Amino acid sequence: MNDAYITCEVLPGLFSTEYYVLVHDSSYYVHRDHVRVPREPQTGSSVVGQVFGYVIDREPGRTLMQLPGEAVVGGLRTWVDNSALTAA
Amino acid sequence: MILSDAGIRRAVAEGDIAIDPAPESAQLQTSAVDMFLGHAFRVWDLPRLATPGLSPVLDLAEQRFVATANSFSIQAELERDGSYILKPYHEVPQVLLCQTRERLHLKLHSRLAARVEGRSSLARLGLMVHLTAPTIHAGFNGNITLEVINHGPFHLKLVPNRTRICQFIFERLESAPEQEATTQFQGQKTPTGGKG
Secondary structure (H helix, E strand, O other): OOEEEEEEEEEEOOOOOEEEEEEOOEEEEEEHHHEEOOOOOEOOEOEEEEEEEEEEEEEOOEEEEEOOOEEEEOOOEEEEEHHHEEEO | OEOOHHHHHHHHHOOOEEEEOOOOHHHEOOOOEEEEEEEEEEEEOHHHHOOOOOOOOOOOOOOOHHHHHHHHEEEOOOOOOOOEEEOOOOOOOOOEEEEEEEEEEEOHHHOEEEEEEOOHHHHOOOEEOOOOOOEEOOOOEEEEEEEEEEOOOOOEEEOOOOOEEEEEEEEEOOOOOOOOOOOOOOOOEOOOOOEO
């Protein structure tokens, strides 16, 4: 699995092209094409969705993921529990 | 190493760089590609921040940008033709947030990074298009957000699809970014179900 979807919290972005996603303690602006949402999030009312990411490295139980967007809090790469991943 | 126009064309043809909409020949410079302004503009709500008696201090150790932006940024008021007139900073101390019309995808395996830079013709008028954050990393896929300030004397009319607002410069990395497995990206499905 080179790529995967990460379960995340999703909020509207600043622009209509993007969403704001939170993965653990990190957050990102990511193009909407890379985010799956069950319904449209509203300002102040997030939804649980999935964001695309590249698999960078693995350790037992967790995977280092890189997101294809702009980091707001934290870096572009973040460790994610394997339970939060779905194959892309 | 910075890619030349020929190198950029080759990287696009080989799928290492995707630019949507595809740049026309006239957008290519010897070592850069000009990008046009997109349609969306956001500004800080200066009248709200200037409320009499209000003295806002933003604690950078505590603030969360998305909350700050949601609370204090608004859609810019546009002209009838969809353009935005950016006043000189000395008149209105505003940072305009906008995006490139073009969406850029740097494939993770491409060994490429990019920088967004201003254009000299606009710089001579006093226009800055980004604030100290020019790097676009391999793997990025989206429109580029610009932080625009007018330090010149003119009121500058920014016209979507017509104003060449910035340029992308592409640089070759000294090695491929680390990734878990040998990459077999050709033909992979993107999140939207298309070809990567």
